[in-house]
Amino acid sequence: MAEQNSNAKAEQFDSSLFQPVEFNEQAGERIAGKSLNFWQDAWTRLRKNKAAILSLVIIVIIALLSLFGPMLSGRDAYTQTITQAKLPPKITGLEWAGFDGMATLGEKPIDFYETKQVKDTFWFGTDHLGRDLWSRIWEGTRISLFIGLVAAIIDVLVGVTYGGISAYYGGRVDNIMQRIAEILTGIPNLILIILFILILEPGITTIILAMTITGWIGMSRLVRGQILKLKNQEFVLAARTLGASSARLVFKHLIPNTLGTIIISLMFTIPGAIFFEAFLSFIGLGLAPPQPSLGTLINEGYKELKTFPYLLVIPSTILVLVMISFNMLADGLRDAFDPRLRR
């Protein structure tokens, strides 16, 4: 009965009132979001990480200052003016923040600009030879950054090549190359570096060379691991089937897929290298004077710590700022390139 009833009702509607829904298979498959490549994807994620972006900004500012800082003060980083030695930092308008040109000698603070009758103001003060610390710090920062960058790039180049060859060819080649690397890691690299520096002339090249002797091993391990994982995947097989050469496989398919790892490692290597340079300079094995680096400046400042703490505090602050920024940026990049690692 009920069935008949509903049938009767349905007949009251004209079938022309109905229109079949048009099902568009294409529309269902439409991708709403914009297609992002690897870099755009990473950038989107990195942008959300405030600490990493702040670090990036700080690094850019410090890098710019290291290039143009000396020009801002208009003074040379090497000119010695003994009459203007050991002037504490003084910035007009920032006296309240400690930049007042005062230093405590004995009991009470003395205005050194007054006693030495100096009219100019030195933003970061001057060192024991009367050289402008502002210019020296930025000059030193530039050298430190340069050492860090070049050492890291060499590490990457050697490491990627070594790890890549080792993993790609595999078998006996891999075995021998890994045994060599294993023995090299057994050597405490610090001691190797120190010995190396003792023999060669102290200088930027020596430090970079010494650091890269064993520095590339970590990188080669990472790359080897990645390529071992990648080389048996289908896309490599496909490329091989299509007749790609070894070089093409390595440079077009394998290395681009390990780029994330490489960049993260590069970013962690830079602060490591900067630290090492500073460390070597601090124990007196770094750059030869008068060339400044953050390490040598800290070393010089340490000697005057008791009366002129600014000589240590300012370069230390810059060094720490650089190190923190690079470490945080590297952390951020790791999260951005490999969200699975995110914590």
Next chain:
Amino acid sequence: MGRYLAQRLVYGVLTFLLIASFTFFLMDLLPGSPFQNQEKLSPEQLDILRDKYNLNDPLPQRYAAYMVNLVQGDLGVSFKYDSRPVTDLIMERIGPSAQLGVQALVLGVLLGLVLGVVAALRHNTAVDYGAMFISVLGISVPSFVFASLLQYYIGVKWGVLPVAFWESPAHTILPTVSLSLGVTASIARFVRTEMLEVTGQDYVTLAKAKGLDGQSITWKHMVRNALIPAITILGPMTAALITGTFVIEKIFAVPGLGELFVSSITQNDYTVIMGTTLFFSAVFIFMILLVDILYGVVDPRIRLGGSK
């Protein structure tokens, strides 16, 4: 296991001998002379001196002699410290360095452990961010910068603790704290990551389902398992501690091995440089070996050397 151990030992000894040979030949290339006031000495006097230390012998002969002595545990005599045997010098200096290293390691591991566990338990809260900021700071601030600032503010300005030297337990506080900074930071990061990893494991869910209280889940189930991988950073940690002692001992005037090494470099004391280098290398190689073995012992899931 036995075979793996033997293989690793052979590798260790091989690495050590390689370092020994390498340093020996590097020493020969070293510029400068171990004799003070060399200019004032007549060629004859210099010759007598060089003869005394066998420096006139051809390189291969000296190398062979050194290696034979090395195997017998004889590292030669110092050029500087009244011709005292290098082994004696090392033995004398090892105490403060070892004490400093152990104290820093204990302090750093405990502090790092607490920071890491707390950060992981309060994941993504202010506590977590605070702990991680401390850890980034600890990794980023070089130990010598930290040490000089500590020395200046606590030692000189406020006069709370002794500025330098190695006399009473109070003298050990500042160097220990400075040296432990890096350890604290890396342990904290590591423990936090591992704790977060462990949180999602089935056995933790099971422990919760059984109705265990939070404390015993955290300490008995999570921390213990999170600590296993932490053994792996003991190797790099030793290296970092050795690096640290070089500067920390210099800053706080601690009569330790690091200080001996640094001063021997500046004085061209060949045999002492060689001796300390080899000593540090031996410690380092031993630690790496120990870590690999310990790892298999602590976590039986890891089979050493691929033995099935």
